[in-house]
Amino acid sequence: MNESKNKYSCADFAFKAPAILFLATSVLAIAFSCTNSGKSRPTVAPDSTRYTRTVLAEGLDEPMQMVILPGNDVLFVERKGGVRLYKDATKELRAVANFEVFSGIEDGLLGVVADPDYEKNHWLYFYYAVAGEQAVSRLSRMEFRNDSLLRSTETVILEIPTQRIYCCHSAGYLKFDRAGNLYLSTGDNTNAEETAGYTPVDERPGRELSDDQATASNTNDLRGKILRIKPLPGGGYAIPEGNLFPKGTAGARPEIYVMGARNPYRYSIDDETGYLYFGDVGPDTEMKASDGELMSFDEINQVREPGYYGWPYFLGNNQIFGKYDYATGELGPGKDPSKPMNESPNNTGLKELPPAKPAMIWYGKNNSTYFPQVGNGGATAMAGPVYYSKHFKKAPYKLSDYYDGKLFIYEWIRGWVMAVSFDESGNFKGMEPFLEHWNFDAPVDMQFASDGAIYMLEYGTNWFSKNTNARLVRIEYAEGNRRPVASIEMDKQYGAAPLTVKLSAGGSIDHDEGDKLSFRWRVEGENKQGETVSHTFTKPGIYDVELTVSDGEGGEGTTSNRIYVGNTPPEVHIHTSANRSFYWDGSTLDYAVEASDREDSVSVADVSLAFGYIPNGKDAALVLSGGQDPSSLRYLKGQQLIANLDCRSCHSIDKESVGPTYQAVAARYRGTPGAEGLLVNKIIDGGSGNWGERAMSPHPELAEEDAREMVRYILSLGAGQQQLAPQGVLRLDSHSGRDADGVYLFSARYTDHGANGIPPLNGHDHILLRNPLLQAEDFDAGNVRIATVTTAFMSYVYGIQNGSYLSFRDIDLTHVRRIGYRAQASGAGGTIEVHLDSIGGPVVSRLEIPAGNFSGAENGWKEVMGSVDETHDVHDLYVVFVNGDAGDKALFSIDWLKFYNR
Structure with a gap:
């Protein structure tokens, strides 16, 4: 039974003979559980070989958010203003537009999302910091038709006043829910760099921009929030029912759905439950929680209903920050999570805030006692999508049902992705690594396409810069027949025109045994067939080479690489x-x-x-x-x-x-x-x-x-x-x-x-x-055995017979006059011959080892010398052992070789 090619359901075993039923319950129960509907659900995570990752584009300039359009075209925005489109049909990346933005601090072009009715109205929504002297961030809508963004159709939905003096926190992510409500996350936009190890609650005159009580915990300010609005066709927006503050509440903005956030950078909305999950990027603080851990917590929050999430008064599971007085340098008592009061002179909203809600997951810079799998170090927590199998019934790349109902969270700095499980009441149950066999370079956005594939944007290594490892990646999962993994090898990647390059797909693999692979190349618009091909590039330029590997069972793997023609390596x-x-x-x-x-x-x-x-x-x-x-x-x-x-x-x-x-x-x-x-x-x-x-x-x-x-x-x-x-x-x-x-x-x-x-x-x-002494057991190739003597802390080559050999690659014999061997003459004896470049190559040294034992040798071991003919340049050395009369008897043993220059 080839499990890689078969899927099972409970119905497959429901009416079989008792022996098969026994097999199903005692063996297959390890991998599957059954629901009342008869559908089987795996209880073991799929093997990593069932995933393939394809880099669609790289070398991006601070990618922020993407939207997956019909036909798996992917449009994404870059922080400095770029709008780029990856065309799935042609595998090319296009520049669509460039917004004039203010890209200082962490501002810029931050978010993009498609209208729920995009296929009819072609509306895209963008969130960006408007260029110029006025400090304002704008949510607007434009039409995108025929791969062109019609800037003249821009309709302003919402503008948010900001400050551009101090860093940091802009957030800017956009999502729609099933009801057509648009969510926008905003950072606290507060001075985060002059906190003296405490929280930014500086109430001194002239320090208003350093007080988070004026933004994140201010009911009359739209920063440090997740907003929920209903865009109107002609511009502007309506307020949906059920936000945190009813329309008409004095001193409170009705757009607010979540408040008390520091930098709610990435969030998602569960299409089944309506719950909102958001990651909130935490501070670096010297204050300690009740268990002694520094309160530098990043959070993953579950929002079942609108609420206040505590910043800058509380963090984690409602751990309380003491109130630091920046005027006196004294630390006083903190707020009451059940009835927090915003008494800052910089607060323009309600004084009494809603009760603070604790985080679902929280972790600091050290190893977490409560969530040990998240690791340690710097942190930037992000909440990704919740996966439901029923949303991808006929999708070719849908994930295993094992992940049904699980939330994916990910980490910009630590580079991991986790799958979070819930109990029947929707409460946190546990988490486990997802795709841990891959490293992600600052994952910044993660979404599912309609065909079940995962798209990932990776920001890359360095902040505020274009990175060679900033990428758009597509990840596909396959049950049954697994897709081949395509790999391109080339004899040269750079050179002057004309440049002939030999290409090989020999490194490609298929995890399903027995599949016969075929190879299809696409180079300069030409199609080529075969595991190895060559192509001549006649003009300078940068060329993409694409390889598709087919397994004959419907599975295909694709990869690409670049050839640079016009510059020869020195x-x-x-x-x-x-x-x-x-x-x-x-x-x-x-x-x-x-x-x-x-x-x-x-x-x-x-x-x-x-x-x-x-x-x-x-x-x-x-x-x-x-x-x-x-x-x-x-x-x-x-x-x-x-x-x-x-x-x-x-x-x-x-x-x-x-x-x-x-x-x-x-x-x-x-x-x-x-x-x-x-x-x-x-x-x-x-x-x-x-x-x-x-x-x-x-x-x-x-x-x-x-x-x-x-x-x-x-x-x-x-x-x-x-x-x-x-x-x-x-x-x-x-x-x-x-x-x-x-x-x-x-x-x-x-x-x-x-x-x-x-x-x-x-x-x-x-x-x-x-060092001129080489241990015999460190040979590069050979047909001998190695013995290890733990009491003597030594290993050596033994069981040497006629025709045995050792090979050492790339050895220069220039000025080498002798080769010494630490040998143990305990067998039939024989000749050591040193050949150049092959077993039958020229002999440059011979040495006879006698039968029996060396006289006067310590423990039977002795260094013996053989002269070397004058030899120059680098060669592969083959040390061959010869005694045609010994039959299958052992000749002697060798511990090491040493090369002498005199």
Whole structure:
């Protein structure tokens, strides 16, 4: 029975023989439960191989919200004003419009949604900060026809006065409910950077913009809210029944559905229950909850009816903030959640507020006691859609019924998606990771298409900037036959015109065994067939290559990649007369660097050179892949710690984001006494004030030594690269007294200036020198066995027979005169032959190992030497063991090999 190709229902087993009924109840009950209607529901999450992810567009400029149009066209807005359309039929991304917006602080073009009757009226609604001197954000409607946004049809629905002096919080998400009511989330628009670790309730004269009691907890202000209105055909709006304050209530705006929110950035509306779920982005505060946890909570809220959600007086499960007096610096008692009173002089609304409602889910920067699966670090909680199977009855990519009735929440900073389950009363029951086998780079919007596919917008790594990893992604789920996963490999991606590229689909996979795959390519408007094809690009330009893999069972997987024609990567070479594989005591590395570029005039003085010793040689691969400077590689652990924590959400090495660049930090603290300890404490404890008032998240669970490694790496960035001449001699003297695992890395890198619209490209060469002693069990290929002696902390190769071999790739024998072997002569004996490039290649060294035992050897082991013929250049070495008279007897054992230069 192939479970990957079959689905089951309770009816499949209802009238079968008793033995089959027994099987159904005792085995299949593990995976399914049955409802009274006879429909089966899986009780185990689907396998991750049933999902495929396709990147539809990338390199976006701060994508905010999308709307999925008929035919799976996707229109989305970018914060700086861009409106872009992905055409599903042609797989192309188009620029539709560009709004003139104020994009300072967190404002800009923030939201878009289609009218419920879009297919008839073609109305789209936008929320944006109007450009110019007037501080106002506008909700308006326009027609979108024939892939064009008709700006002349703009009809203003609502305008909200704001302030543009202080950061932060704009929200701006838009959604309709089943009744045609339009919801708009607004941030508190309050100074969030001068809170001294408390809440923004600054009541001093002239500090009105630093008082959240004037916005989020003000019944007469539309900020820090989720509004609910009914747009009218001619413009403006009506107030639907059932909002928080009835029409005509003095001092209260009737548009308010939810108030007391800080930054309700993403929300959704459950089409079955009518409940609204919203994520509220929390503060960084020094105040503690009743259980001792810092009250820096992000929240996921369930709204069953209009209500007040507590900010800035309460957070989490109605934990109370003490009232901080900014004039005296004293902390007083907080408000009563059952009867909160807004007594601020900046309040223009009702004094008595509705009772505060607690959050459904809340979590801070540390590991949560109540919701441990959310992790730790920085946070930006978002509420996504609720999934119902019945809404996708005939949808080809509908999710498994396992997710029926579950809410999806997601995290901008932590990059996860969770599925939240409820009990029969609609209360929180639990959560579990969803699509955890993928990483998402700041997911900013998540929606279901009518065909059941999930669309995800990813904002990308750096804040307030265009990111190469800002993407529009489509995720499809398949029951029964699984779709193939398409993969493109190419022999070159860059080059001058004409450029011939060989393309291969050999890396594509199908998780269903036995399917016969076929491959279809689309290149420059041409269709090509076959697992491997080639194509010649005759003109400069950037070209998309699309591959579709079909499995013959109706399943298809598609992927694409880009070819850049018009700029050739630079050629960089390091020439040396020294050995390129090994270092020896007292040796040196002479070098001369050569560089050329087809489009540029290159001077070797422009080539970036770096040289360093890496104590853990396995880290060299990380260095080479990331292009780091080897001269600071003793700080590699700190670099890796930074990459794996939440630091990248606010900082980068050299690009401005929310926080300062690491290079700026290094420059500020270079040579400052006590800087290392100061920064270690800052990483662990958090804080604000050194780079503005925006708070830095604490990391109290981080070990002090790990924080110190991070600081040392950051400070090393201010030292600059080691200056090396294009030609010279380097001393290899840093390995003395160290473990044998270390390596020397000499790197040469040049970046050209770009050409013909193609961005700059890198050329690179390197020499990696390792210890001349190689453990025999570290062979790259071979047909021998490995023994491990735990008491002696050693492993070795044993069971060597006639014809056994070991292979080591890319070994330079230049200046190598002898090879030593630590051998154990405990068998029939034989000859060790060293061949170049294949088992039958030229022999450059032979050594006889006698039968029996070595005389005077310690525990039977002894180093023996074999001379090496003069050999140059890099080769694959095949160490072959020969004794044609030994039959199947063991010859001897080998512990290690060592290469000598004298």
